[in-house]
Amino acid sequence: MTTSDTQAPPEKGLARAAQALARATEKWFPDAYIFALVGVIVVAVAAFANGSSPQNVVDAFGNGFWDLTAFTLQMAMVVLTGYVVATSPPVARLITRLALMPNSPSSAVSFVALLSCSVSFLNWGLSLVFSGLLARAIARRDDLRVDYRALGAAAFMGLGAVWALGMSSSAAQLQATAASLPPTLLSVTGVLDFGKTIFTWQSLLTCLIITVITVVIAHLSAPKGAAIKTAESMEVDLDDTIKAPAPRTRPGEWLEYSRILPLLAGAMTLGWLVSQLLTLPVLSVVSSLNGYLLVFLMLGLVLHGTPRRFLDAVTRAVPATAGILVQFPLYASMAAILTKAEGRGGVTISEHLANFFTDIGSGGGFAVVIAVYTVILGLFVPSGGGKWLVEAPYVMQSATDVQMNLGWTVQIYNVAEALPNLSNPFFMLPLLAVLGLRARDLIGFTFLQFIFHFPVVLLLVWLLGMTFEFVPPVIPGQ
Incomplete structure (x- = not known):
């Protein structure tokens, strides 16, 4: 750290509040895996209190542990495909051009926040890596001195603000994919395609409002002048040069370095996509999680040009999926205990909670409490x-x-679900690896966003919820 940074005067306004929040939140938050383990124990204790026998609880825990195997892989692939696309040479060139556009420190931070939210509508994994690389590219500029912490926090805003209102929303994708829905949920909701969730005008308006608020706060909270901490002062290496694959040494490696196979695979994927769009409703095609992942994976292959470059990118992406792979089985066990461990009178915790929320009543009160x-x-x-x-x-x-x-209930969940990301650093991990920072460097800025987002979200779910009519679910097979 340089002398000028060490002796910098205290930050003011929103930037000062952000750093005060950073010190407090980072001190008290453990690793996200600890939360998952604690959650399992809490749910188990609640089941015992509800009258479930120890055998019922442990059976639900063990039998449900792998219930989300397919969905776990799908979510890991969202991260992997986003990373692979974001690190491809064409996208890297685009990032280099975009990094030259901002002309002031504050506009640079708000610019990153805007692009992070925009890209997140397509794929939250892509948003994390794309925005992180954009923040690094801006930080490398010699003619613009920008706070690297604020840039990093802005890069996280896609996941912290609007990701769940976009096309890679886990809940919306799950509800649109019958094969991924547990029978207990499918029997309640049926299949809900994106026309009923992501693409309603109420959801799109919510996404726009949250994005605007995010960009404005990012702009106003960006440190200025002597309060700026650059990547250099934080001793972050900004060299993003990717080592070229070693030259082939054997005839058998020829296809690894050829563009023929990626182009053929890309052509087949395009043909499949056109066929789907011509034979099925458009919303059912764009709502298909497996189809969505297929397109993004093959897009990454084509953009990298050769199988060798693609596989190298996949290798770099795999560590970012670790948290999902080890935590989702615990979530599956929690869901199983809630829905299958019967207590007194044969009633589960899930049924008790359903009765509680039902007692709240309909309308705005229900929407706000659920949020x-x-x-x-x-x-x-x-x-x-x-x-x-x-x-x-x-x-x-x-x-x-x-x-x-x-x-709309799915979207109430989605817009509210993004808010905890602004204070819980779990999904920051892939971005932090790209930025070379720690959660404590960003979380003050992101928690400041949470303070503003929370009341706005509650107001939106209440007001917009009154514009919907109830539509009875269509249950397959009934």
Whole structure:
């Protein structure tokens, strides 16, 4: 750290508040895996208190542990495909051009926040890596001195603000994919395509409002003048040069360095996509999680040009999926205990919770309470898809009972689910690896966003919820 940075005067306004929050939140937050373990224990204790026998609880825990195997792989692939696309040479060139556009420190931070939110609508994994690389590219500029912490926090805003309102929303993708829905949830909600969730005008308006607020706060909270901490002063290596693959040495490696196979695979994927769009409803095609992942994976292969470059990018991406792979089985066990460990009178915790939310009544009160509950639970289960499977059985049953629109109930969950990401550093991990920073460097800025987002989200779910009508679910096979 340089002398000028060490002796910098205290920051003022929102930037000062951000750093005060950073010191407090980083001190008290353990690793996200600890939250998942604690969550399992808490749910088990609650089941015992509900009258479940130890055998019922441990059977639900063990038998449900692998219930989310397919969905776990799908969510890991969201991260992997986003990383692979973001680190491809064409996207790298785009990032270099975009990094030259901002002309002031504050505009640079708000620019990163805007692009982070925009890209996140397509793929939150892509947003994390793309925005992180953009922040690094801006930080390398010699003609612009920008606070690297604020840039990093802005790069996280796609996941911290609007990701769950976009096309890679775990809950919306899950609800649109019958094969991925647990039978207990499918029997309550049926299949809800994106036309009932992501692409409603209410959801799109919510996404726009949250994005605007995010960009404005990012702009106003960016440190200025002597308060700026650059990547250089924080001793961060900004060299993003990717080592070229070693030259081939054997005839058998020829295809690894050839563009023929990626182009053929890309052509087949394009042909499949066109066929799907011509034979199926458009919304059912774009709502397909497996199809979505296929397109992004093959896009990454084509953009990298050769199988060798693609496989090298996959190798770099795999560590970012570790948290998902080890935590989602715990979420599956939590959901199983909630829905299958019967207590007194044969009633599960899930049924008790459904009755509780039903008693709240319909309308704005139901929407606000569900949003607040989602935020609180998200602090302990920092996963959109995993938490949805814990929460959905009783929340959606309650929504049906009080005749709240089921598609909007998914979106209430989605807009509220993003909020805990602003204070829980679990999903920052892939971005932190790109930035070369620690969670404590960013979380003050992101928690400041949370303070502003929270009341706005509650107001939006209440007001917009009144514009929907209840539509009875269509249950397959009934």
